[in-house]
Structure formats: C-alpha cells, structure tokens
Amino acid sequence: MTEQSSIIIRKFELKDLDQVMEINKQTLPENYPESFFRTIHAELPSAFLIAEMNGKLIGYTMARIERGLSHYSIFHRAKKGHTVSVAIRPEYRRKGFATKLLKESIAAMIKHGASELFLEVRVSNIPAVNLYKSLGYEILKEINHYYRDFESAYLMVQKVPKTSKHTS
Numbered sequence: 001m002t003e004q005s006s007i008i009i010r011k012f013e014l015k016d017l018d019q020v021m022e023i024n025k026q027t028l029p030e031n032y033p034e035s036f037f038r039t040i041h042a043e044l045p046s047a048f049l050i051a052e053m054n055g056k057l058i059g060y061t062m063a064r065i066e067r068g069l070s071h072y073s074i075f076h077r078a079k080k081g082h083t084v085s086v087a088i089r090p091e092y093r094r095k096g097f098a099t100k101l102l103k104e105s106i107a108a109m110i111k112h113g114a115s116e117l118f119l120e121v122r123v124s125n126i127p128a129v130n131l132y133k134s135l136g137y138e139i140l141k142e143i144n145h146y147y148r149d150f151e152s153a154y155l156m157v158q159k160v161p162k163t164s165k166h167t168s
C-alpha cells in the first residue's frame with residue numbers, strides 16, 4: 001500500500017482530543033483550551049476532520065458556521081464558513097493531506113448552508129497562504145496586529161458558487 005493510499009480522512013471523535021491538542025501545540029502559536037475544541041466539535045461535527053495514517057493521527061482541521069455581514073455585499077448578512085485551524089505534523093507535510101482535509105471540511109460547511117468561506121492567516125505564513133489560494137481563497141484585506149504577538153493577519157475569503165448544493 002502506498003503512503004498516499006493509506007491516509008484516512010475521517011470525522012473527529014472525542015478520543016482524538018489529546019492528539020489534536022498535541023498537534024496544535026506542536027505546530028501553531030494559537031493554542032486553545034480543551035473546551036474550545038469540544039465546543040467547535042459540538043457546533044459542526046461534520047467539518048472537524050482528522051487525517052490518520054496507519055493508526056497515527058497526523059493532522060486535523062476544524063471549522064464553524066458564523067452568521068454575520070457578508071464579505072461581498074456590505075448591506076447583506078450571510079452564513080459564513082470559518083476555518084478555525086488546520087495543521088499537519090511536520091514530517092507529513094507537502095503530500096496533499098491539508099488539501100484533502102480542507103476540501104472535505106469546506107464541503108461540509110457548504111452542506112450546512114455556507115454561502116461564503118473565510119479564514120485568517122499570519123501574513124508570514126507563506127505555506128498556508130499558498131494552500132488557501134490553491135483552494136480558491138483570495139486575500140481580502142490585512143488585519144493589523146491581529147495576533148497576540150501583534151503580527152498581522154490576512155483575511156482570506158471565497159464565495160461559494162450558487163450551484164453548490166446545501167441542506168439548510
């Protein structure tokens with residue numbers, strides 16, 4: 001079996017929480033308490049996904065739906081799919097795993113009615129900015145001093161095509 005074919009993308013389960021928190025701490029300066037992961041999972045379980053290889057958890061993504069002002073039409077409100085976090089263990093990067101996770105998570109957000117997608121990313125995080133661009137996101141604006149260490153973020157957005165099906 002090739003490395004690529006042994007990857008499994010599946011829904012997060014609460015038994016995965018310790019490993020997800022470990023990957024989050026290992027890979028990102030934005031770390032969250034256990035309660036945050038649990039809340040995100042409870043809100044939209046179908047968009048909280050795990051990448052697993054040979055029984056080892058190698059990455060995750062989590063997302064939620066937010067209702068607020070549209071990024072595309074200033075006087076309108078929209079259901080917006082927000083990717084909150086994505087990370088892959090360093091030794092498993094550049095194999096398309098984040099792409100697989102995000103494609104499935106995006107599909108779940110669209111299924112739950114998201115008409116727009118957005119996320120924030122550090123302006124210095126070139127791998128992530130490229131990843132998001134490859135998935136159709138565009139930089140809408142820079143948010144100054146967004147992070148605790150005062151680094152700025154890019155707000156990246158994309159509109160869901162009207163032809164995409166959703167259930168609510």
Ligand code: COA
Pocket residue numbers: 027028085086087088089092093094095096097098099100120121122125126127128130131132134
């Ligand atoms: N440099 C430049 N572009 C990169 C890159 C890098 N190091 N890593 C990924 N990309 C871009 C490329 O366009 C790549 O396509 P290609 O390999 O065909 O050129 C595309 O993203 C898809 O890459 P993929 O293999 O799916 O990404 P990954 O599994 O390596 O995961 C991250 C990418 C960003 C999730 C991973 O580097 C990571 O976990 N980083 C630390 C956590 C983090 O920064 N998360 C994002 C927070 S907003």
